[in-house]
Amino acid sequence: MNDAPKNSPNTKPKTDQSDDQGADKNANRSADQLFQHVDFLLGAAAAHQFPDDQLPEIAFAGRSNVGKSSALNALCRRRKLARTSKVPGRTQEINFFNLGAAGEPKARLVDLPGYGFAQVPLSVKEKWQKNIHHYLSKRSNLLILVLLMDIRHPLTDLDKQMLDWASESNLPTQILLTKSDKFKRGKIKQVCAQVETEIERLPGQFAVEPFSVHNVEAVSLIRRQIAEWLT
Ligand SMILES: Nc1nc2c(ncn2[C@@H]2O[C@H](COP(=O)(O)OP(=O)(O)O)[C@@H](O)[C@H]2O)c(=O)[nH]1
Numbered sequence: 001m002n003d004a005p006k007n008s009p010n011t012k013p014k015t016d017q018s019d020d021q022g023a024d025k026n027a028n029r030s031a032d033q034l035f036q037h038v039d040f041l042l043g044a045a046a047a048h049q050f051p052d053d054q055l056p057e058i059a060f061a062g063r064s065n066v067g068k069s070s071a072l073n074a075l076c077r078r079r080k081l082a083r084t085s086k087v088p089g090r091t092q093e094i095n096f097f098n099l100g101a102a103g104e105p106k107a108r109l110v111d112l113p114g115y116g117f118a119q120v121p122l123s124v125k126e127k128w129q130k131n132i133h134h135y136l137s138k139r140s141n142l143l144i145l146v147l148l149m150d151i152r153h154p155l156t157d158l159d160k161q162m163l164d165w166a167s168e169s170n171l172p173t174q175i176l177l178t179k180s181d182k183f184k185r186g187k188i189k190q191v192c193a194q195v196e197t198e199i200e201r202l203p204g205q206f207a208v209e210p211f212s213v214h215n216v217e218a219v220s221l222i223r224r225q226i227a228e229w230l231t
């Protein structure tokens with residue numbers, strides 16, 4: 001078909017490439033600025049403790065051990081911003097981090113408690129789920145959900161539950177398939193396609209990207225993506 005709009009990616013003339021590179025550099029710069037200052041604000045065990053201003057929030061969720069703390073640390077270039085731990089299921093609070101210089105934060109990263117850890121009593125698990133659902137469905141300044149799933153076993157029952165909640169709340173969701181360094185390129189593509197097929201059945205805005213903390217490009221892509229969402 002030849003009637004695509006002039007500025008669609010498919011019809012862009014090759015001579016635009018240097019402009020693209022310039023735009024990429026600018027995007028990287030503003031993403032770097034955004035992530036230059038990241039400060040822990042508070043941990044909330046209940047909704048009444050959530051910050052009560054309207055700063056846009058980007059929430060990170062996933063089963064425990066999926067690599068959520070590692071991803072947050074990589075995005076923020078911090079070694080210990082979010083606790084990386086080999087003992088999963090420890091963090092039960094919703095942790096809020098301010099993005100942007102002290103006194104004038106631009107947005108917030110929100111670290112939701114990891115779910116699905118087997119050795120936690122059912123009553124505690126149910127409480128976590130309730131808290132997460134409450135946050136996702138009621139938080140009016142929540143802009144985007146970043147849902148992390150291990151590329152080796154994506155779409156667990158609880159992941160699907162999260163996707164359903166995001167869909168119900170009409171919450172745009174970026175899926176990151178973590179630890180993609182464990183797979184070769186062909187297999188990464190295959191799992192991405194499999195996850196895309198699964199989410200096609202859901203109404204809403206969903207996107208899928210492979211992610212690894214060991215892949216500098218993947219980390220900076222997501223950093224850039226977050227900066228773009230906030231503009
Ligand atoms: N190979 C690989 N391992 C990772 C990656 N991200 C996290 N991990 C490891 O996965 C385990 C759990 O990571 P962590 O960030 O604590 O997971 P969380 O429970 O979701 O916060 C740790 O041993 C990490 O070193 C990744 O991108 N690649």
Ligand SMILES: [Mg+2]
Pocket residue numbers: 065068069070082083084085091114
């Ligand atoms: Mg963690």
